[in-house]
Amino acid sequence: MFLVLFSCRKQIDFQLPTQTQSLVVNSNLCADSFISFTLKYTQAINDNTKPLLENNAIIEIFTKDTLLLETIPMGSNGHYLSVNTKAQASLFYLVKISLPGKVYWMGDSVPSPSQSKILKTDSIIFQGKENFFRINYQLKDLQNGLDYYGIKMKHYCELYTLKPNGDKDTTLIEEWIDVETIDPILTEDQNNKFSKKHLLFSDKYFNGSPIIFNFGTGALANSISKKTKSIVIYMEHYTRQAYDYYSTLNEHIFYQNDPFSQPTLVKGNINGAYGSFTGKNVHNDSLIFKY
Amino acid sequence: MFIRAVLFFCLFTGVFGLKLNAQSDFLSKRISLKIKKQTLPLILKQIEEKTGATFNYNQKIIPAGSFSLNVQDEELSVVLVILLQPHKLTYSLLYGNNFVITKTVTKTIKHTISGFVYDEETGEKLINANIYNLYSLRGTTTNQDGFYSLTLDEDSVKMVYSYIGYQSVSSTFLLNANFIYSVTLKSTINLPTFTVTSKPDNTNQFKPDEYRINANTLKKFPVLFGETDVIKSLQLLPGVSAGNDGTTGLNIRGGGPDQNLILLDDVPVYNPSHIYGFFSIFNSDVVKDVTLIKGGMSSRYGGRLSSVIDVRTIDGNTKKLNYQLSLGVLSTKLTLNGPISRNKKTTMVLSGRRSYLDVLNSLTQSSIFSNQFSPIYSNYYFYDVNGKVNHRFNAKHQLSLSFYRGLDNSFTKNSFKAKDPEKVIKEKDNQNLFWGNSIASLRYNHVISPKLFGWFLASYSKYTSGNESNYSYIEKNDTQSIENSYNYTFVSVIRDWNLMYNIEYKPLNWLSIKAGTGFVFHQFSREVSTSATNIVKPIPSSKEAINSIEYNAYSDVYIRFHRKVSATFGLLYAQYNLQGIQYAKSQPRFNLNYRPNKKLLVHASYSYSMQFLHLLTNSTAGLPIDLWLPSTMKIKPEFANITSAGISYSKGKYLYNFEAFNKNMGNLIEYKEQVNYIGKDNNWEDKVTSGRGWAYGLEALIEKRSGKTTGWLSYTYSWNYRQFDAINAGKIFPYKYDRRHNLAMVVNHQWSDKWDGTVTWVYTTGANTTLPVQVYYANSGVSPDNVIYVYGDRNAYKFPDYHRMDVCVNYKKQKPRYTRIWSFGAYNVYNRLNAFYVTPTYNQDGNRTLKLVSLFPILPNINYKINF
Structure with missing residues (x-):
């Protein structure tokens, strides 16, 4: 603490050599959704302009057996959306992105849906927080080797402000909130310390068995100025590549300003480009609050 | 007959301990002469004219022919040896300025004079004190136990005992038998004792690769937060590159911090730092002497590649019980030190130090942050305790038992209690990060014969690091009770049990042998213990221990071939066994010294070293998550070839030392890219990668060793690289602390007995x-x-580039019953913002930029010490 108190900062200029820009692929390979891509380029650390978008790529989507499913000839604002191909659970997709003089290949499967449900909820005191909303949640794991999961919670609430004329102005807010837990299943995975909003874990401690765990939030609001309307719990089932990508991404963000850590690299699955093309299957449960 | 008369006269005038300072002074007269092709009597005549000496000799023993003599500012004793020794002549000082020159007896009888050199005030043994016979200029130094042994011809001798900061003592007597002769030296308050080199003249033992800082010098260095730091003072020496700003990291001649063998009274220390590497564990109040050996290491030292940092603690005051209280900004120290038996043969030292950051922090937190809904309490403390009991049976036998215990603890406590008419809730969540060393040793020294000294050591060293997490939730009402708890502890421990026996044998004046053998049992254990109530326990308790055994035997043979040429040949054989895997290697060491004249020394050294233990670290800050790991089938022992050569020159108050070095290292380990921490994972071997490193450079030291103003200027110009197949795409990259230029200036000035001050300034190329x-x-x-x-x-x-100036002024007040010392100073006087790290961030305009983070602006400090 005393070191933080004493620390001083100043801006500094490094002579950085010009770097070759590399392609960055952000994609969505989610069960029952159209496959989509966003193509951009990396930029120099001291370049504060908007990143360069790539609209001239040709993206081809294949099955595992290289049967062409669809070609997306052009993008808009760097965004490419398939119009025919909805990702299906348990299928593998192969993708080729062609640019003048360069070709990138990538592929991943879409995992099966996770079987999960809310068992019960209650309000407790947790780590000093009164009215902590606790969720008792069950996940039925499949016995097919290691499975990878992530839990996220989205909070929908209404904000009330008074206009000068005395009328009430209502704004709907949606935000990702921390998944708070001390459940050992959710806390003992090395990778879940990097993001409280996106808890990652594997089934190595309960492979093939149903498991019940507790988590919750202290972010619910019920005041004159703010009221929680609903919470949506996302239980996401990932492929190994997706799990690696998200966990290293979270780790990279977590350690970004830590002087004692090694530079953490994000583990993508595209040779010659940054980003990823990884599969997931999302199950969600909504809790509506009525007052 | 004449010789007998001379000897009788010597016995009559100055036998056994009688100080003949007037004679010493006469022999110390400095003269310059340049004589070409003249007879010996004529040369002697000219010396008589220059010095006022009178030479008596028999003309028959004087050789015929013409001779030359060229000496510049040399002492008379040296001039006479240079002139007479080639003709097998010797001299004796009769009385006043009258000398007698006689023929050297060819088949003379030799005797050994041996003993200890003590501090008169405290009874502490003095390490590396100089002892020499003024007549023959044959000399030696005391070893780490203050013992010396010198074999000389049967003749009258004039023994001079000296030590920097102490008044020299000389004794003239007839050496006609083996003597045990111990002396006490009195410290000179008026003379500054601020030096880091051994005295290069008067002894053949000057080691250019070795720097020594005694307690007096150590206490005069400027400090950070009022803590005198042994390790940081070494960062001001040539060939030593510091780690991050303010830390105790030492990168010596291109090596990593794990490649330094850090010994506390001969016992290895695995983590020498407190507070995440910002302070060393060595309590300066009990440190007697620190030696840094960065090249030409004795074969006695094995197991590390780059250097030896040998920290010796005091044995205990034999004269009186001494109390010392030291109050600093960061910690308080209390030291008791003195005799505990009536005959004063048994002494003890007990010293404790504790930080009080947690006390100050808890006061702040309790008043500002603590309330019902935010009861989180974070804090930190460290402590260490040094103890030693020393018993001298007699002049020949001594037994000492010593221990050290230190701990750093960083913790967070979160507790909550709620009570309403319906239920009572208690919740606790405690997190704890801890690390520390525990050391114990039993040492037995014995003088087997005047020529043979032996010591036995049994030691235990343990380094523990780990983290602990305890959670409990209890909810009670009239009908039921819910209790959830989960406890988790991860502890990583390295333990060493070590037995060794060493001898030092000096059969002849030109030959000495050091030899020894040792056995080390290493145990690496990682333990996970968990317990849970009403919560699924995901990790079972487990205990994993890996044992390895290390045998070693060594011998160093020192031979003086000629008055000008000496060499040390060493060989260390080490064998390491782990679960059926064996690594065995002979590690040769070699030192060559050529001394064309008394002021100049040309030297060269080579050593091959092997390191069986690896420190896996993701920074050099000495973080507790750094792990010591054994060599395995996959992870091979590290090794290094080090060569160095240089020239040392001393003139008057000044010493000049220039060296070049080259170091090649293999099987170094690093985390693979993307890996930050092994923790409890068992597949650690897959997370690390092996590679090589090399460093080379030039070093220079200019030291002013005496006068009211003393100090040194050190400079290193070096290169340092690494290459790992799995890092940086296999490309060669510079080591983090590859600092091309490394300059340090240290100046100490003694205004009076009461006031002295030190200024240090460092300039290095940025990391x-x-x-x-x-x-x-x-x-x-x-x-x-x-x-x-x-x-x-x-x-x-x-x-x-990094640069910083520190200052320290000490005021010492001697009272009849106690001494008190006030120290005032400042770290980073001109408030230079040196980089601790650089991080990308956003400026006020929202633009991304790189920002430099500096931890230490100007930091004033004050320290009060009282010594009863």
């Missing part, structure tokens, strides 16, 4: 760093546009 050079945006699942950095080549960028 290397790996910087993000590009960015892109990625969707993390909860945020669409996370900035992700693309890093450039490993250590491809340099921080701005």
Whole structure:
């Protein structure tokens, strides 16, 4: 603490050599959704302009057996959306992105849906927080080797402000909130310390068995100025590549300003480009609050 | 007959301990002469004219022919040896300025004079004190136990005992038998004792690769937060590159901090730092002497590649019980030290130090932050305790038992209690990060014969690091009770049990032998213990221990071939066994010294070293998550070839030392890219990668060793590289602390008996760093546009150059019953913002930029010490 108190900062200029820009692929390979891509380029650390978008790529989507499913000839604002191909659970997709003089290949499967449900909820005191909303949640794991999961919670609430004329102005807010837990299943995975909003874990401690765990939030609001309307719990089932990508991404963000850590690299699955093309299957449960 | 008369006269005038300072002074007269092709009587005549000496000799023993003599500012004793020794002549000082020159007896009888050199005030043994016979200029130094042994011809001798900061003592007597002769030296308050080199003249034992800082010098260094630091003072020496700003990291001649063998009274210390590497564990109040050996290491030292840092603690005051209280900004120290038996043969030292950051912090937190809903309490403390009991049976036998215990503890406590009419809730969540060393040793020294000294050591060293987490939740009402708890502890421990026996044998004046053998049992254990109530326990308790055994035997043979040429040949054989795997290697060491004249020394050394233990670290800050790991089938022992050569020259008050070195290292280990921590994972071997490193450079030291103003200027010009197949795409990259220029200036001035002050200034090329050079945006699942950095080549960028000035002024007041010392100073006097790290951030305009973070601005400090 005393070191933080004493620390001083100043801006500094490094002579950085010009770097070759590399392609960055952000994609969505989610069960029952159209496959989509966003193509951009990396930029120099001291370049504060908007990143360069790539609209001239040709993206081809294949099955595992290289049967062409669809070609997306052009993008808009760097965004490419398939119009025919909805990702299906348990299928593998192969993708080729062609640019003048360069070709990138990538592929991943879409995992099966996770079987999960809310068992019960209650309000407790947790780590000093009164009215902590606790969720008792069950996940039925499949016995097919290691499975990878992530839990996220989205909070929908209404904000009330008074206009000068005395009328009430209502704004709907949606935000990702921390998944708070001390459940050992959710806390003992090395990778879940990097993001409280996106808890990652594997089934190595309960492979093939149903498991019940507790988590919750202290972010619910019920005041004159703010009221929680609903919470949506996302239980996401990932492929190994997706799990690696998200966990290293979270780790990279977590350690970004830590002087004692090694530079953490994000583990993508595209040779010659940054980003990823990884599969997931999302199950969600909504809790509506009525007052 | 004449010789007998002379001897009788010597016995009559100055036998056994009688100080003949007037004669010493006469022999110390300095003269310069340049004589070409003249007879010996004529040369002697000219010396008589220059010095006022009178030479008596028999003309028959004087050789015929013409001779030359060329000496510049040499002492008379040296001039006479240079002139007479080639003709097998010797001299004796009769009385006043009258000398007699006689023929050297060819088949003379030899005798050994041996003993200890003590501090008169405290009874502490003095390490590396100089002992020499003024008549023959044959000399030696005391070893780490204050023992010396010198074999000389049967003749009258004039023994001079000297030690920096102490008044020299000389004794003239007839050496006609083996003598045990111990002396006490009195410290000179008026003379500053601020030096880091052994005295290069008067002894053949000067070691250019070795620097020594005694307690007096150590206490005069400027300090950070009022803590005198043994390790940081070494950072001001040539060939030594510091780690991050303010830390105790030592990178010696291109080696990593784990390659330094750090010994506390001959017992290895695995983590020498407190407070995440900002302070060393060595309590300066009990440190007697620190030696840094960065090249030409004795074969006695094995197991590390780069250097030896040998820290010796005091044995205990034999004269009186002494109390010392020291109050600093960061910690308080209390030391008791003195005799505990009536005959004063048994002494003890007990010293404790504790930080009080936690006490101050708890006061702040309790008044500002603590309330019902935010009862989180974070804190930190460290402590260490040094103890020693020393018993001298007699002049020949001594037994000492010593221990050290230190602990750093960083913890967070979160507790909550609620009570309403319906239920009572108690919740606790405690997190704890801890690390520390425990050391114990039993040492037995014995003088087997005047020529043979032996010591036995049994020691235990343990380094523990780990973390602990305890959670409990209890909810009670009239009908039921819910209790959830989960406890988790991870502890990583390395333990060493060590037995060794060593001898030092000096059969002849030109030959000495050091030899020994040892056995080390290493145990690496990692233990996970968990318990849970009403919660699924995901990790079972487990205990894993890996044992390895190390045998070693060594011998160092020192031979003086000629008055000008000496060499040390060493060989260390070490064998390491772990679960059926065996690594065995002979490690040769070699030192050559050529001394064309008394002021000049040309030297060269070579050593091959092997290191069986590896420190896996992701920084050099000495973090507790650093892990010591054994060599295995996959992870082979590290090794290094080190060569160095140089010239040392002393003139008057000044010493000049210039050296060149080259070091090649193999089987170094590092985390693979993307890996930050092994923790409890068992597959650690897959997370590390092996590679090589090399460093070379030039070093210079200019030291002013005496006068009211003393100090030194050190400079290193070096290169330091690494190459790992799995890091930086296999490309060669500079080591983090590859500092091309490394300059340190240290000046101490003694205004009076009461006031002295020290200024240090360091300038180094900035450390290397790996910087993000590009960015892109990625969707993390909860945020669409996370900035992700693309890093450039490993250590491809340099921080701005580092420079800093520290000052310290000490005021000493001697009272009849106690002494008190006030120290005032400042770290980083001109408030230079030196880089601790560089991080990308956003400026006020919202533009991304790189910011330098500096931890230490100007930090004034004050320290009060009282000594009863």
